[in-house]
Amino acid sequence: MSATPIVLVSSDNRVFDHVRWHATPAQYLEAVLYGSGAIPLMLPSLGGALDLETILDRVDGVLLTGSRSNVHPSLYGVEPDVKYEPYDEARDATTLPLIRKAIARGKPLLAICRGYQELNVALGGSLHTEIQEFDGRMDHRAPISDHQDERYAIRHRIEIVPGSCIGRIMDSDAIAVNSLHRQGIAELSPRLAIEATAPDGTIEAVRVADASGFAVGVQWHPEYWVGSDNASSRLFQAFGEAVRAEAATRVPQSLAAE
């Protein structure tokens, strides 16, 4: 029987009670555990100080979480401006190289919201900000509420590209998703294939076209309703299958030495 897979989960740099933290919202960790059947392992955003190759030797997949912070615009050739804030440059310095190394090794990758935007930037794409101000665009921002269930409520339909990875996972050509973002893909990386779009044309899901393994990014938040929403559950189950397959082939360092 193969070992339970381990999934690396990104973290944000935050300050709570005047103390700096590396923090990850519980919903992502719980979705990895209960939705994918894998062990979540938080990765501190320590940037270049991390030996990512050694870390990737010991895990079976990578989950990139959402965050209220934005990828620093200089990473996709845009001048910084207050409208792109808040930043988390330590997270950028960790996740962008992690994305490139994980894909190069064929490690299963699921990128959510900010993580999806990081995926596009890591592979040479760019982002728009305040997309709700663009003609014809819906307002994709979270509803104003003190209640998370309301902020993460399912909000709009997305059309799924026939024959896509997401299409096979969902066994459908359309699903309904939540929406908590004000940025979106501007220039799509040439390495990404569109998997789904919103009615206003916003790209909502991508796949790394040249990846040898599962490598999917979604702009919505499947982790939040993974226990009750069929589409959310299907995505995390598919990710779980991919990381279990990876675990079955990864020789634990302890055994490799024998």
Ligand SMILES: N[C@@H](CCC(=O)NCCCC(=O)O)C(=O)O
């Ligand atoms: N900051 C980016 C990415 C949005 C994102 O990851 N949202 C998740 C956090 C949602 C929340 O708690 O408000 C953007 O705004 O596009």
